[in-house]
Amino acid sequence: MSEPTELRDPSAASRRRKPSAKPKGRVTMTDIARAAGCSQATVSFVLNNSPGIRLSQQTRDRVIEAARALGYSPPVFSALRPPVTPFEGLDGVIGFAVDQLATSPEAVVAIEGARQASWNAGNVLLVAQTMGDALMEPRAIAALTRRGISALIYMTIFTREIAAPEFLYSLDIPVILLNCYTADYAFPAVVPSEIAGGQSATRHLIAHGHRRIGTITGEPWMQAAQDRLKGYRRALATADIPFDPELVVEGDWSASAGYAATVKLLALKDKPTAIFCQNDRTAIGCYEALKEAGLHIPEDISVVGYDDEEIARHLFPPLTTSILPHLAMGQWAIEQLETPPVPGRGRYPITKLECPLVERESVARVRDRGAAG
Amino acid sequence: MSEPTELRDPSAASRRRKPSAKPKGRVTMTDIARAAGCSQATVSFVLNNSPGIRLSQQTRDRVIEAARALGYSPPVFSALRPPVTPFEGLDGVIGFAVDQLATSPEAVVAIEGARQASWNAGNVLLVAQTMGDALMEPRAIAALTRRGISALIYMTIFTREIAAPEFLYSLDIPVILLNCYTADYAFPAVVPSEIAGGQSATRHLIAHGHRRIGTITGEPWMQAAQDRLKGYRRALATADIPFDPELVVEGDWSASAGYAATVKLLALKDKPTAIFCQNDRTAIGCYEALKEAGLHIPEDISVVGYDDEEIARHLFPPLTTSILPHLAMGQWAIEQLETPPVPGRGRYPITKLECPLVERESVARVRDRGAAG
DNA sequence: CGCGCGTGCTAATATAGATTAGCAGTGTGC
DNA sequence: GCACACTGCTAATCTATATTAGCACGCGCG
Structure with missing residues (x-):
């Protein structure tokens, strides 16, 4: 506890083994500091935008650039390991990504269906909007996955075939498509019939x-x-x-x-x-x-x-x-999570849900108006 | 620099002043351990559901119960302090909790306003529903805070005074109330005028x-x-x-x-x-x-x-x-995050936003119909 | 010239959670 | 009744980040 520098610092020792290359797993502030030629503390200040700290714009820029270059992201705590609820009473979280929330009511209806179905199991639904923006979409979904969600529902506002963003394939959680589907049938999908x-x-x-x-x-x-x-x-x-x-x-x-x-x-x-x-x-x-x-x-x-x-x-x-059966589609999506963990690989059929007709007063028996015209 | 323990450690000293009571700010695993009568390590194992660790169900239950009782939530790192983007390219995430999404369109409109305002700064909005359920609400919000949000917008569907859930006060991020307010004016709040x-x-x-x-x-x-x-x-x-x-x-x-x-x-x-x-x-x-x-x-x-x-x-x-100015209210909420980090303590005035009249065709000059009917 | 002061940064340390090694108790086979 | 293993847990340590105190340097001023 008293002759410091050499004693404590096994980390420096272990790091010495790998002289230069990528520092093992995650990128830490220390890595950024090394790259930017400053101290870890400085990196912390910059990334947190700590108030009351004065740093030159140059240094800030260097740090930010290094952080981006190295692909830094904050540490992940307790990222709920198995996709089932981590433990009773603490929440399972299911992510719901949709391109737009505001333009039409269907998205909200589908979310409501999913919420109802999740609620029973005590799961919480977290909704993110992607706006169909190639730049924002990965970010929005990362905001969901980053802390560990147990599943992702991916919805589009218009029914259509999509080219799923690459990263959907590399998520290690179940992904369900709602109101859209991929040509390769890689994910369970549901659309209105x-x-x-x-x-x-x-x-x-x-x-x-x-x-x-x-x-x-x-x-x-x-x-x-x-x-x-x-x-x-x-x-x-x-x-x-x-x-x-x-x-x-x-x-x-x-x-x-x-x-x-x-x-x-x-x-x-x-x-x-x-x-x-x-x-x-x-x-x-x-x-x-x-x-x-x-x-x-x-x-x-x-x-x-x-x-x-x-x-x-x-x-x-x-x-x-x-x-439009969006409520049922939302429920269906959640139900899929319960049944099969994951069958073989890909090849999910597209599920279609019925659009029931609601009869009101705009239809009557045809009148015999003589023939045509 | 050499006779340490007493010199440095004003924090330990200050802690000593409070012998037992609530351990200052956040609830830590150590607190849970104390409450559950086990070690911090055990708490960590339980909460992370660490694989390959054997613990009795009793202990697990005790820990979980204590965690819930104390309102534990994982630490938030580098959660971009001022809700402006911490640095270009890494996402700030702003949480938006609302009691209900489906029953009326206002919630969606407010979210849209908030989204638009966030978008420019490159922030992602994550939406959770609380359903006004005392049990689910903490969970839903925990699901947000857990992933390191930089701020929380808390909205109710009906304009009203609320008794904010206790844990809102102990979040170490800015909290903005939308369409509701607390009697103690502890948070910035906005409602329609x-x-x-x-x-x-x-x-x-x-x-x-x-x-x-x-x-x-x-x-x-x-x-x-x-x-x-x-x-x-x-x-x-x-x-x-x-x-x-x-x-x-x-x-x-x-x-x-x-x-x-x-x-x-x-x-x-x-x-x-x-x-x-x-x-x-x-x-x-x-x-x-x-x-x-x-x-x-x-x-x-x-x-x-x-x-x-x-x-x-x-x-x-x-x-x-x-x-109803819900779009503007959503925008307002996000804008609040940019301006003042935190004024003194509490005492935020309630902001009221105008409800503009949209004139259509259901109003005409009064006709002179003789005196009264 | 040398004092004081603001600026820009780092060293050292604090803290929270994750992980490893291992200890005590309890059977169990022989 | 002893070697052995297994269960359930903790002490100690490690990692990553946050924070505090203060150092070095340049600069204006009397």
Whole structure:
């Protein structure tokens, strides 16, 4: 305790064994200090931005640069080893990364589903937004994984195939994809069954006697738009109704496009008796055009929407529409964590969840208005 | 430099002063060890669930219980002290705890505001839900603090005074309250200026010539309801219009209450020429009752709402209403982190942010309908 | 010129948690 | 009844970071 410098410092000794190279495992402040040519204390001051400490900008810059070059990250304590709850009573944490929270309510609904399912097991859900930003995404997810999460739910706001960021593959925890999937089926994934949804919406109209059914699509490059249209065609085919391209008008999910498309449909010689709007916003515009044309919903013409947005039940008349199953998808994602730790390797099938139709008052039996036109 | 122990160690000395009591600031593993009657090492083993270590279940339980009782949370290293980025390229993480995400859109809006403000500085926002659950809340927040957040935003969905959970006081990071505040003003807090909002909504009606202005309140125990009513009275007083209790009908924020209350107002001998609905849902019910009574909005009667929910712009006619400033509140919260590290102690004033009125088409100049009804 | 002082930094030390070695007790086989 | 191993734990040490005290240097000033 009294003749210091040589005695204590086995670390220096052990370090001497490895003369120069990368200092074993993690990068420490001492490593940074060496690289920046200053003391560990200085590094600590800089990285913590300690108040009341005066350092030259030069030194700060050198330290920061060295830290970045060496890839420093703060120490990780107690990073919950096995993905199951580390121990009863202290929390298991499940990460939920989504590209956007604010633009549409679906993300929140899925989170709610996941939360409900997690709650029972006493797990806490931590949500991060990636904003689809290649720079922020790794950071946001690192903020989750850094301290040890037991699983990661990765959600996109639009249903689509994604090229999963590389680092998703090297996480040593289960990763579940929500509302998206990868071409290599490397992760369990769940999406809404939009084809079935489009089909049952259309079938619902057919069941009410409609045979001339117009549809207004979304932006055609979007998966959801393609699938809903596919469902529409299937329902028609199943009922032996020939597909008429005239009855399909391209929209872009917006109310104004819905208005324009409806006008177009009403200009047809052989007008539709029902319109399947492939989302609720489109239906808003559709309603407006129909009302302007002096048509009553549903007596003169039936309408169904898709998405069951809040607004759907406040329209007049309330809109029959398909519910996006994001709540169930969130629950499903959590349930996956409980069952199989990890089967072989990759090759997970994509799970599709039903979009149930909620019937309100915008659909009626077709009236016999004489033949066409 | 050579006879140490007494010289250096003012800290040990100061600790000696407090022989037993709470060991100063954070709870350490040593504290837990003392409480559980075992060694710090044992605590470390238990809390880390260290593999290859055998301990009796009894001991584990004792440790866990003590840890929970004392409110242990792992140390936070280099958690970027001033919430500005510690240094370029490494992420600062800011925690955002809210009681509920799903029930109303405001939480998401506030988060969006906070995210935007954080983004510039390169900080990542991590969101946890507490569900107002005394058991889950500490866990959810622990999940945040555990991973070394640089600051915590604590939000409630309803504007109100809260008794902040004890552990908020012992966090060694800045804590900002959003949409709530504590009686002791221990944290910076921001809430909507509901009084001013109620006042300007009412003033808007007065400016359009209205003097008989009915109002439908929210649930009276809620802060927001009281404040909006207070604003209503202030506007009246300012314009020298006597307050008439008849014109105030108690609602409960719901559309059906809005309907009932409107019916009641219309039954008055001296009917109002305008109604201030203290939220948009109430206004929905109000609209309905007015239309049923054959009154046209705004020609026969003017209506303003509050909250600017999505639905407000889809009503017919579109509803004039006050915008809840949750986006700005989220931004404000983040901005607070940049300016003052910590003023003296406690005593932060409550900041109130304006609720701007968005004018749509539900308000018109009062018509001269002869004297009273 | 030499004193005082602010600046920029380091040495030394404090602290918290992780880890290693090993000790006491308790069986157990023979 | 002794060698041996196994269980359950602690003492001691180690690592990484935070913090305190103070050193060296330059500079203005009387």
